[in-house]
Amino acid sequence: MTKPSVAPFALWGPMRITTWNVNSIKQRVGHLLGFLEEARPDVVCLQELKCQDAAFPRAEIEAAGYAVETLGQKAYNGVALLVRAPLTSTQLLRGLPGDAEDEQARYIEALVHGEGIAPVRVASIYLPNGNPAPGPKYAYKLAFMKRLRLHARAMMASEDALVLAGDYNVIPEPVDAADPDAWTQDALFLPETRQAFRALLAEGFTEALRACDPSPGLYTFWDYQAGCWPRNQGIRIDHLLLSPQAADRLVSASVQRHLRGLEKPSDHVPVTVELSDG
DNA sequence: ATGGTAGAAGGTCTA
Numbered sequence: 296m297t298k299p300s301v302a303p304f305a306l307w308g309p310m311r312i313t314t315w316n317v318n319s320i321k322q323r324v325g326h327l328l329g330f331l332e333e334a335r336p337d338v339v340c341l342q343e344l345k346c347q348d349a350a351f352p353r354a355e356i357e358a359a360g361y362a363v364e365t366l367g368q369k370a371y372n373g374v375a376l377l378v379r380a381p382l383t384s385t386q387l388l389r390g391l392p393g394d395a396e397d398e399q400a401r402y403i404e405a406l407v408h409g410e411g412i413a414p415v416r417v418a419s420i421y422l423p424n425g426n427p428a429p430g431p432k433y434a435y436k437l438a439f440m441k442r443l444r445l446h447a448r449a450m451m452a453s454e455d456a457l458v459l460a461g462d463y464n465v466i467p468e469p470v471d472a473a474d475p476d477a478w479t480q481d482a483l484f485l486p487e488t489r490q491a492f493r494a495l496l497a498e499g500f501t502e503a504l505r506a507c508d509p510s511p512g513l514y515t516f517w518d519y520q521a522g523c524w525p526r527n528q529g530i531r532i533d534h535l536l537l538s539p540q541a542a543d544r545l546v547s548a549s550v551q552r553h554l555r556g557l558e559k560p561s562d563h564v565p566v567t568v569e570l571s572d573g
Numbered sequence: 574a575t576g577g578t579a580g581a582a583g584g585t586c587t588a
Contacts (some may be wrong), residue, residue: 318588319580343588345581370581371588424588432587464588518588519578562579562588 309546309569310409311335312417314460314533316342316516316563320375323561324352326554331359334551336567337379338407340419340460344373344400351375366390368400374419374461375403382409386416393442399423401439406455413456413573415541420461425482433482436464440491447498450538456570457538459500462563464532465492467502470511471531483532500536503568507548515550516563524555533566544570 313336317323320341331339339361344351348367356363361377366389378384384405391402404418420443425436443459450457466484469475478484496502504513514529523529537545546569554564 322580343580371586426588521577523578559579 309544309571310337310412310415311567311569312338312340312415312458312460312535313551313565313567314340314342314419314462314535315565316421316462316533316561318343318561318563319345320351320373321346322559324355326557326560328355328359330551330554330565331356331361331377334565334567335379336377337382337409338415338417339375339377340417341375341377342373342419342421342462344368344375345370346373364403364405366400366403368398372400372421374400374421376405376417376419378405378407382407382412384408391420391439391442392446394438397439402443411572413544415456415458415570416450416453417458417460420459420463422461422463422465424464425488428480428482428485433485436482437487437491440488440495444491444495444498447495447500447536451499454540455538456541456544456573458541458568458570459536460566461534462532463492463534465489465534466530466532467492467505467534471513473512473514473528473530478530483530496536499539501539501542501545503535503537503542503545503548504531504550504566506542506545513550514552515566517555519562533563535566535568537568541570544573546571 388404423436515533517524551565
């Protein structure tokens, strides 16, 4: 018998990192398991779990080969990180630093390790929607974006590859909406929102999907209402931001749009990047 | 002028 040319648990090909706002994990666990099987992502960042940690369908996802870390909340918000064995994670951080009073479950982060692969720090982010604007919800959104920028700056200092993935609730440019005029008064597209997103990018991040695909019509969210999906009235609000060390390893970025066409879909679809092993 | 839909909750609120 010949010795295998690679170690039995070596990663085959690039590391895949997916972000997906599932809009209730309990409603979407079937779709998630199907996606894990078909796409075999190495790390998955989930948002809008809409349940507490005890109610998270942990067993099914662990049975699919993933370690599960959650920051849940009753009814609203909730984020998780799934890490496929034999990858492991350390330095888990639940909650975005910078406001001890903030009780909303919108941020979880960990350092992901694997044999023969450079570590990657990954965050799953559910940035506030912020509507109606102006108002307290919009102020919270802008404050959250500032906290994220300051935390990102601190993380940059480590020089680990860093991937900030999630539902940003930000339409970065007019090309990222099928009908940008419909969004001019919306917290997802107000000038101050877009400016705060640019300020985050200016810390040194590459927005992976746009870097890989400059074409228009690239959306990640279609509202359930008013036939937005059949009319393709989408927006692009789910993003993966890569630090320079992660961007150096960027192989591809893509949207798994077909999942919006399933029965009982989330209103968001997954976005996936592939990073070389370093 | 407003609704249209979905989810958690079983109070309407959030999106």
